[in-house]
Amino acid sequence: MTPVISGAADTAVGRLDGSGCMALHAEAASAALADAGLRADEVDGVLCAYSLAEPHLMLSSVFNEYFGIAPSYSAAVQAGGATACALVMQAAALVRAGICRNVLAVCADNRLTGLGRSGAVAALAEVGHPQFERPYGMSIPAAYALVARRCMHEQGVTAEHLAAISVTQRGHARRHPKAQARDPLTMEQALSARMIADPLRLFDCCLVSDGGAALVISAADVAADHTDRAVSILGYGQMNTHEHAFAMPSLTDFGCRQSAAQAFAMAGLTPADIDVAEIYDSFTITLLAELESIGFFPKGEAGPAILDGALELDGVLPCNTHGGLLSYGHSGAAGGMFHIVEAVRQLRGEAEARQVAGAETAFVHGDGGILSAHCSLILGRA
Amino acid sequence: MSATDPSPMKPVPLVTADTRAFWDACAEGALTFQRCAACGHVQFPPRPFCTECRATGPGTERSAGLGTIHSYTIVHRAPTAAFKADTPYVLALVDVDEGFRLMVNLRGCPPSDARIGLRVRVLFEPLAGGGALPQVRPLVE
Numbered sequence A: 001m002t003p004v005i006s007g008a009a010d011t012a013v014g015r016l017d018g019s020g021c022m023a024l025h026a027e028a029a030s031a032a033l034a035d036a037g038l039r040a041d042e043v044d045g046v047l048c049a050y051s052l053a054e055p056h057l058m059l060s061s062v063f064n065e066y067f068g069i070a071p072s073y074s075a076a077v078q079a080g081g082a083t084a085c086a087l088v089m090q091a092a093a094l095v096r097a098g099i100c101r102n103v104l105a106v107c108a109d110n111r112l113t114g115l116g117r118s119g120a121v122a123a124l125a126e127v128g129h130p131q132f133e134r135p136y137g138m139s140i141p142a143a144y145a146l147v148a149r150r151c152m153h154e155q156g157v158t159a160e161h162l163a164a165i166s167v168t169q170r171g172h173a174r175r176h177p178k179a180q181a182r183d184p185l186t187m188e189q190a191l192s193a194r195m196i197a198d199p200l201r202l203f204d205c206c207l208v209s210d211g212g213a214a215l216v217i218s219a220a221d222v223a224a225d226h227t228d229r230a231v232s233i234l235g236y237g238q239m240n241t242h243e244h245a246f247a248m249p250s251l252t253d254f255g256c257r258q259s260a261a262q263a264f265a266m267a268g269l270t271p272a273d274i275d276v277a278e279i280y281d282s283f284t285i286t287l288l289a290e291l292e293s294i295g296f297f298p299k300g301e302a303g304p305a306i307l308d309g310a311l312e313l314d315g316v317l318p319c320n321t322h323g324g325l326l327s328y329g330h331s332g333a334a335g336g337m338f339h340i341v342e343a344v345r346q347l348r349g350e351a352e353a354r355q356v357a358g359a360e361t362a363f364v365h366g367d368g369g370i371l372s373a374h375c376s377l378i379l380g381r382a
Numbered sequence B: 001m002s003a004t005d006p007s008p009m010k011p012v013p014l015v016t017a018d019t020r021a022f023w024d025a026c027a028e029g030a031l032t033f034q035r036c037a038a039c040g041h042v043q044f045p046p047r048p049f050c051t052e053c054r055a056t057g058p059g060t061e062r063s064a065g066l067g068t069i070h071s072y073t074i075v076h077r078a079p080t081a082a083f084k085a086d087t088p089y090v091l092a093l094v095d096v097d098e099g100f101r102l103m104v105n106l107r108g109c110p111p112s113d114a115r116i117g118l119r120v121r122v123l124f125e126p127l128a129g130g131g132a133l134p135q136v137r138p139l140v141e
Helices: A021-036 A059-067 A080-096 A111-125 A140-155 A159-173 A187-192 A220-226 A256-267 A284-294 A302-307 A333-348 B020-027 B081-086
Strands: A003-010 A045-048 A073-076 A102-110 A195-198 A210-219 A231-240 A276-279 A361-368 A373-381 B032-035 B059-062 B066-075 B089-096 B100-105 B119-126 B132-138
Touching: A003 A021, A003 A080, A003 A220, A003 A333, A021 A059, A021 A102, A021 A210, A045 A059, A045 A080, A059 A073, A080 A102, A080 A210, A080 A231, A080 A333, A080 A361, A080 A373, A102 A111, A102 A333, A111 A140, A111 A210, A140 A195, A140 A284, A140 B066, A140 B089, A159 A187, A159 A284, A159 A302, A210 A220, A210 A333, A231 A256, A231 A333, A256 A284, A256 A361, A256 A373, A276 A284, A276 A333, A284 A302, A284 A361, A333 A361, A333 A373, B020 B032, B020 B132, B089 B119, B100 B132
Parallel strands: A045 A073, A045 A102, A276 A361
Antiparallel strands: A003 A210, A003 A231, A102 A210, A195 B066, A231 A373, A361 A373, B032 B059, B066 B089, B066 B119, B089 B100, B119 B132
């Protein structure tokens, strides 16, 4: 049975005082089910991710109990920033296999109020290797700074190229009423901001947020009975090349090349066919490296193109139109799901002030670890 | 975990059965790596099998302790309070001449001396509670 995205929703994002990890899960799930026109008891599959603020060995079971449902299939997936896309890929496979009819994929965390910014930075640093990285004071920004420095050395990436990404995405976020960071940001501000891990400065790094998001992936015939706004899942793919920074096979070319190639082959499309892209942007360099590895731009050409406005709403590749992790918000696995929710809204023509005119195809990508785990999706207007 | 932690401790390597011999060698001032007797593949960190040909029991060899910086960053915002006093410090990926890669801190020079391609020599820093951590400093020919 052909899978479609029948519902998509997100909660408020940012500093949500009094929020809780499971309450955010439930709020996002309820909104996505309402969007799909489904009742909670029509869900027969649940996929969750992980939480730093309220960790549990079996997060999907914790969610099912809290939400008050008893699905026949349930699992939690942990692939860092690739998780949200991986949940859609897994849900689609479950629907195709006839195992599920309506899969609820839900992610949330209250990182900002639950951990605080310093707590989140410290908790994330624990993904470093416990023997060969953490004793050296590796932060996640530092690991990505190693990538940025090498890309500067090999491909001529500059601080201006990276700043242009954060400035472009801030411009997109300013058109989204829910975005966490909506103050104007200039190139001068970005280039003179506090250094975090050279060459990455403050605005090269993603936000820390509270928030949640959920999607419903349904069999197309079920969706057709409940909604006329379903979005097609045209292709998907994954690649997993390593976990730790010191084990990266390359610092300039990543597994998104293969995950995207799988997704494009399945969809019968090429990068030139994509109308809007929502690509993981934990750091500015993450997006730039992925744009080139995937093939949206030749090596060394993404930076100059971005300076020329390539990622603007009327550019050659409108990208991270909600503001991305850099300006919209980042609450763990939900951060990657915000990209998918935005793609759904663009394809439905519901993106209001940031709508890309005539968007019919969307590319979404998530990466986890240090550009370690990759999952790509291609979505289409039904 | 918070910035006000009164007694921040740097994480020490969490030694496993796979890596005990490696850390014992570090305590003696030797950097070791594995080479597969069957196919010649060099690997790090140590494991009881070759990730290339799957043969068991790769041999352990001693490195000359020389390498080249593949990439680096100068960390200004420490991951935890334990590293705050060290900032700014250099975190580098070093390609050791025998064919494996280490993450280390660059010692013995100002952070501004770090550059890709810099030749370095391994040194060992004593760890609280015993043992030693491999680090690097610029190689002076």
